[in-house]
Structure formats: structure tokens, C-alpha cells
Amino acid sequence: MIKFTALARASILVFLATAPTAPAAEVKLQDTPIPFSVPKVSDIPRGEKGDAILLGRRLMSETKRLLPDHVGAEMNCSSCHLLAGKVPFGSPFLGTSRAFPQYNPRAGREVTLAERVNGCFLRSMNGTPLPAESREMKAFLAYMEWLSEGLPPGKGKLPIQGTGIGKINTDLVPDPVNGRRIYDRDCVTCHGSNGEGLTDSQGEYVFPPLWGDKSFNLGAGMARTYTAAAFVYRNMPLAHGMNGLLGQGGALTEQEAVDVAEYFSHQPRPDFPAKAKDWPKGGRPKDARE
């Protein structure tokens, strides 16, 4: 059992309170949170710059189809970064490009946004990294920069409403037996009784696999119970209600989210051996996978 110092605990809470790609939710009381507002695809400018932004947007939604050599899992960025990073509390990318480069505790050093994107390719996509100078990486970066164009000027972690996936009570003790019950009741319709996901009439995944060899690997943020729980709590299921852009969330209690997250995240999935080098400076969260 790892003992946590107060500092480690604080940094875990800060880290858990933010999605890996969003600024920290450390809102100082005198800062007014910036309202969440993103431009539309129809606002993309014409010309070379616009082409890159549009490509970046398409790569977010159709990652597997457009980058098959880099995506091992049946995943798209928008599987977790809902609607290409435009949904509040759905791991959005509003403000992301301003917050990088940033110190990343998991890497134990400062990382650039391109490195962070490649972290997703290695872990969540169970794939291979994109060359930093590739057309596709430049498109991702152009898209994320464009999303933040409407924000007030300034670098760093801006206090924006709806970033990340929100907090979850990490003192809640997960009950995977109850988690399985919830999964069978609420998740099977879309994610399959064996977590295999579902494909549309074109054979493409509408609902991604949550475990098995086509899912994210053990290095992904979603493989951690409390990260998955926060995401599920606010964003699952889709098409549940008539609010938001996807009718998402509002179905489970925090405890239920923790339970079901523990269940599905701990089902078999590909390993990520390099995770042994994560958190080199300490502060490994209690739900990080071994």
C-alpha cells in the first residue's frame, strides 16, 4: 500500500480533476470562469489554414478509418473527446492549446501538445505515435488552436467552464459486482454484452469496445477507475435525455459510476508495458494500473 503525502494527495486531486488534455480546474475565487463557447465547422476559414483545421476535425471523428496504421484499437478521438472535443465535461479541447506545454506528472516532465496527442495514440488508441512534423499532427494542432481562438488572450490554464470531465469522489469504494449489474442493465445495448462495441451499417464502430483486444490498453486514462467513473458519470449514456449536444449523462449516481467503471476498466485489455515508467517522480494515483 502506497502512503501518500499531503502534496501527493493534492496533486492527485488536481490531476484527477482535469482531463489529461484540459487545463486544471484550479479556479481562483477572484477569477470569473470563462463561458464555454466553441466555433462551428461552418466557421472554418477557407484556404490552406482552413484545410488543415478541417482535416484535424475529421481526424478527431474518423481516426481509425483515416489513420489505420496508427490506431490499433477500434477507437476514434471522439470516442472519449465527445463531438471532436466540443462538449462541456466531455473531455473538450477548448483552451487546450493555450495550456501547453505543461508539466505532466505521469511523464514527470514538461510535455508539448504534440507529445500529449501521441500519448493518446500509444495508450487510448493502442497504436503508434504520429511524427511531429506530419500533416496529420499539424492538422490536430491547427484544429485545437482554432477551437480556442475565441478565448481571451493569454497562455496557461485558463479558468473555463465545463473543461475536463469534472470531479468524482475518489473516497467512494468501488463495487465491481454491482458494476457488472449496472453494465448488464444500462450499457449492454450499446457496448455489447462482452464489451465488444457495435458497428454501423458500414462496419464502423458507433459504440467503441470497452474491453478486449480492440479496446484501449492499460496505459490509457480510461483504464483508471476514477477517471472512467468521472467520464461515465457526466457523459454516459448518450441519447439519454434531451439536453446537451448528445443527450448525454444524468443516469447514474456517483457510486454507480464508480462501480461500473471499476467493472469495465478491469476487464481484460492489451497491456502497455511502458506504464512501469509512469510517475517517475512519485504521486502515482491509487487507480493507476500496474
Added chain:
Amino acid sequence: MRPNLQITVATLLLAALPWSTPARSEIDMAATKAGAAIIEAGRKVAVVGDCIACHTAAGGKPFAGGLPMETPIGSIYSTNITPDPVTGIGGYTYEEFAAALRRGVAKDGHRLYPAMPYPSYARIDEADMRALYAYFMEGVDAVDQPNRASDIPWPLSIRWPLALWSNIFVTTSGFAPVESRDAQWNRGGYLVEGLGHCGSCHTPRGIAFQERALSSTEGPQFLAGGVIDGWFAKSLRSDSGTGLGDWSEDDIVQFLKTGRTHRTAAFGGMTEVVTHSTQFMQEDDLRAMALYLRSLPPAEVSIQAIKTGDDTFATLRKGDYTRPGSALYAEFCQDCHRADGMGFPRIYPALARNSAVLPDNPASVIRVALAGGRMPVTEANPSAFAMPGFSRLGDAELAGILTFIRNSWGNTASPVEEKEIARLRKAFPILPARP
């Protein structure tokens, strides 16, 4: 009498009693069983007639009335049909009850507004009517709730002209079986034309708001599509594309039973109909209705609502968003409804060749786009999916997206005008969605 004899007589009398009560209680129980049987039969008839949907206010007691219904001349409120003797229909005789349902005449002689679909209910046969009466008199809890007067201003609120209206525009005859058709078809006709009162929403109305046709023998307007509460209730005739022409009987049964098919789902008024009524109906009654509906010839002669050779899927995949509305479709709709417009069976309705998307009158597809919608919750499918509303988008944006949808993947339909979006946005205030 000497005490010993008294005791003997008393004992003999007491001993005699158990011999007589079984006969009496058997009769009582038989009567109660017969009573219970007809009440239960009436309950089922009331489910088919969907009385509860209009006669119950949101959050109100069943059948106690108070649900507002918009008419062009003001709101009217449904009445209390519980057996309360003062505020409900507890004082109605059977004949008075039947007159209200079949001819739209209340106990005191005043005329009911045709929001009460009595022209359809006129087709209810004697057995069903008796059962309904038993149910409403003895199977429903009495609720003391006075009826609410309508908001219709005087002089439009005077009722006697309704008698004239009824005489001129409405035929309230019983169901006339068609001899050349079999029993199943006629059963379907009895249900669709009568208790089902499908025409109340799905039949176009004439100048005096009367349904233009009330049965399959009254011409092609019957169930050809109507406007109700700002929705367009589509054709239930065999029109390809816009009607039921591309639906199998199985599809219709599935739809009524579960609120969805592989391609589409109920929304708007039909969500309530499935939730409260059709999901509980007997399967063979649903089959009879499906058979009957599929036999109705198309209302319009060859409107080509489906065309071949469409390349929308390929262009969306390439990221070619030159067509108006396509970029916004890709941004807001494609994740669920997919680039080929096929959605996902029984979860995300298809937009391709969806008869809710194609009618010339776009009211329904506009309202769903603005306010979203929810599938019925049924016992077969407790996971009811919902679509969020997109009132955050502007009139021009929505008009573009809907025109795009109505003309992609083989769909052909009239463009949607900006002003039509504006009109419906204003007419039906939408609760603002959470961001």
C-alpha cells in the same frame, strides 16, 4: 320453551346455516366474477381507446381531466370521467354514456367539442361499450375534481352550433364490415376507424375542422396525413416514402408494440400513444390493424420520394462540405445518424428513407430538430433513447441541415424554409437546453 329445547333449536338452526350460505356465496362470487370480468374487459377497451391520454392532466389523477388542448379558438380542458357523482360521470346511465361517446352529447344535452373523437368512437360496438361503461363506473377510482371551463372567448364558446356542425359535417355511424374482406381485416378496420381513432391526428381536416374521411370507403383522404398540435402526423396509407408503403406488417406491429422499428422511432404524439395504449394491446389486434392499414391505397399517385444514384455518403466521407447544410450535418448529426443516414437500428433512427422525414409538410422534422424527442418507454424496451434539441442553432442553419437531410441518401422532399423554422420556434416555446 324449556332451555334445553331452546338450545337444541338454536343449535339445529346454527347447524343449518352452513348448508345454506355456500349456495348464496357461490352466486355472489359468480356475480362478482362476472362483474370483475366485464370491468377488466372494459379496462382493455379503454386502453385501446387511449382515454387516459386526454382525460388525465400531467401529474393528475387518472381520468380526472384537466389536460389542456389547443384549438385555433382557444384552449379547452378535458373533463373528469371518473365515477364521481358530482364532478365526474357517476350519474350517467348507460344510454347517456353511449350518447356521449357515439354522438358527442353530454348528459345535460350540451355538445362536446370534437376534440372528443366521437365520430370515431361512434363505431364502438355494443359489447365494448357495455364493458367500457362497467369499467368507468366500477373500475376507476372516483375523483372529486370539477371540470375547468375552456379559454374560448364568447361568442365562440356557445355550444349549440356544434349540433349543426355535427349534422352537416359528421357521420356518426357504426362500423360497417366490408363483406369482401376477411374477419381479420374487418377487426383491424373496427379498431383503426373506431377505438383507435387514428384519424383524429392522421386524417386531414376540412374547412370546419372536420375529418375529411372517417373510413376506408370514404375516399383517399382517410389517414392521408394531418396536422395536430403543430405536428404533422404522416400518411398511414400505402404511399411509398411518406406513408406506410415501405413498411411491412411486421414493422407496423413492432412499431406499435415497442415504439420503434429498425429504421425509425415514435416521437411527438405517438410516443404517448405507444406508451399508454398500443404497447399493451393484443398482438393479433395489432396484426389486424397492420393488415388493414397496408391495404389502404396510396393517397397521392406516384410522388417519387425516393431516388437512386445519390452520393451523399461518399462526399461526407471525403470531407467535401460544399453542399449547403452538409458541414453542420457532419458536425451535429453525423455522430448519431451516421454518414450514410442509416443511424443504428433501434437506437438512432435512420434519416434515409424515413417516412417521418419525407412528408411535404416539414412540421414534425422541424419540431424534433428544435426540441428533440424521446422514444416511448415500453416493457419490451425499457431503454428509451432520446435526441437533444438544437434550438441553439439559427433558423438559416437549421433550414440548411433539414433541407440537406430531406435530399440526401435517396430522399427527395421540398426544401425547408427559414421562415417555417422561425414560425414553429415561436409557436412552440422550447425549454432552453443545458449547454
